[in-house]
Amino acid sequence: MELQQMRYVIAVAETNSFTRAAERCLVVQSALSHQIARLERELGARLFERTSRRVRLTPAGAAFLPAARQCLDAAERAAAEVAAAVGEVRGRLAVGLIPTVAAVDIPGALRDFRRRYPQVRVGLRVGASDDLVEQVKEGALDVAFLGLPTTARLTGVAARELARDRLVAVVAPDHPLAGGPSVSLGRLATEDFVDLPAGTAGRIQTDQAFAAAGLTREVAFEVTTADFMDRLVGQGLGIAMFPSASVHRLTGVAAVEVTDAPARVEYVIWSPVGRTPAAAAFLDLLDLPGPGGSAAHAARAALGTR
Structure with a gap:
């Protein structure tokens, strides 16, 4: 089983098309189809139902997809951690926020972050606080900014009041x-x-x-x-x-x-299992560092501060 095969499966699942998935992955469709078929033989189960009109996940494919995403995330994070250890910040930064967040100037912060760390792929999602919490728990977001009633209690995420x-x-x-x-x-x-x-x-x-x-x-x-x-x-x-x-x-x-x-x-939240080097660098840029750790240390080293 190869990481590239997992990327192909995720692309097909997200586009519902082998053709569009191949375009996204910059490969010819036949190569993508061959690799997915090879993976299906190895797993002993079909991952997609293919008809002339649609492509959709089978139950086996639906079960495989979350684990495939976790594997790719882990591989990407491992590469980012190695880069951070030698003073570089790479990988991705996925930020979520509610439209009314006011404690932090997110557009300005993202602008400064991209200038300082051009090798990081930056993404932004705007949504409701409840959804953002779930996306941080699932690993779809690295950092999120949200607003909650004073009676609300956050669970399953690390949080700091802003x-x-x-x-x-x-x-x-x-x-x-x-x-x-x-x-x-x-x-x-x-x-x-x-x-x-x-x-x-x-x-x-x-x-x-x-x-x-x-x-x-x-x-x-x-x-x-x-x-x-x-x-x-x-x-x-x-x-x-x-x-x-x-x-x-x-x-x-x-x-x-x-x-x-x-x-x-208003809170900033991130995964309780740790922050990526990019997330640590972003919070550090905002002067919002969380608990110490290798990611935070690497980010501060790269910034040349504290």
């Missing part, structure tokens, strides 16, 4: 509350809301605040992005609640302080 913030109400510019000094949750409960889907971390903190005050509210519009929440609020379709530190990014809306507003905590 900042605490309070939510503010966001309303259309011509809304009766616009321009007011402050407002209470009781008054907000009479309005229609634009919010994230029920059960998400960003939604829970607001739901808990209203429930603790003995209030109910009507969420008329559930959306998955802060940008679309902003647009709906700007059209007067409802009001929303955002972290105060991120309100300056919104356009066409007005912010109002909430006297009994809920709070949230």
Whole structure:
């Protein structure tokens, strides 16, 4: 069994096509198909169901895929650790964040990181806090920045608190509350809301605040992005609640302080089993080093600091 065969299997699984997988891997399709067939013979099971119209994983292929990804990740990390031991930072850096993260300037940090470490492949995913936690646990992300209610407890990941913030109400510019000094949750409960889907971390903190005050509210519009929440609020379709530190990014809306507003905590998280040299270097660049270790030491050595 060879690492290249695993790369081919992953490419076919992700593209659902032998042709597109071959294009991604920069090989001719016949070579890719031959290597996968050879692997299937070695394993004694077919990994893909092939028809003239589609390609999909068999149960055996679905079982093989996570382990193949782990093997490739381990091989890549081993190479990165060797490079870090001689003062180089290579490999990949996969970063996740929520749209409203405010404690860290992620775009600026990624720009500086790419300039300093051009040999690192950098990727970015934007999503909900709950999803980002799972992706860090699975190894799909190296580092993630998220916001959670003060009552939330992180498990299965290493975490560091970055900042605490309070939510503010966001309303259309011509809304009766616009321009007011402050407002209470009781008054907000009479309005229609634009919010994230029920059960998400960003939604829970607001739901808990209203429930603790003995209030109910009507969420008329559930959306998955802060940008679309902003647009709906700007059209007067409802009001929303955002972290105060991120309100300056919104356009066409007005912010109002909430006297009994809920709070949230921003965290940076990474795998509890250790950080890659690239992740260690990224956190070090942000002046957010975690616990010591070979990766952190190598990153600091490469940076020539501390």
